[in-house]
Amino acid sequence: MKMKTAIIYATHHGTTETVAKQIQQQLLPQQVELINLAHNKQPDISTYDRIVVGSSIHAGKNQTVVQKFCSKNMPELLQKQIGLFLCCLNEKEFEQSMANAYPEILRNHAFDIQLMGGEYKMDRMNFIERFLVKKIAGVTQSQSLINYNNINNFVKSLRK
């Protein structure tokens, strides 16, 4: 069956978009639309069979625009196939980050939920972000820690 899918996401420094594009490329790209909530805050989701929502954690929280999108569209989202993913790097907080990012009712409804790791992009950070990342994570150089294995597993569950 042909499934029309939207990957709806928000990103600070581009990693969530990189992950969204990876997922799109591994599915049939022409059947998957990428929607960045920074450019389209109220996308019409009525034409999609399946919605993937992606966001990232900064200082313990994911993007407000994603939280608002989920709460505004909850009744419709619960009528569709839903996949959720999150980019974040603090392993100790993975479970809590996921719980903070997406409402329980949506997590329970989702066919798959994955943590995709993340990246530190020093060139995209402002002074305060660089200071925080150094202080909290001890990171002073750019690093890519995207979990491609989890992306593959997510795509496998989308293909089922």
Ligand SMILES: Cc1cc2nc3c(=O)[nH]c(=O)nc-3n(C[C@H](O)[C@H](O)[C@H](O)COP(=O)(O)O)c2cc1C
């Ligand atoms: C200023 C800053 C704060 C962050 N805070 C957290 C955090 O609280 N927990 C966490 O797991 N990861 C944290 N991260 C890591 C991000 O989740 C990671 O960089 C992710 O790839 C960002 O994705 P994005 O570019 O799509 O926003 C932080 C990163 C930055 C730059």
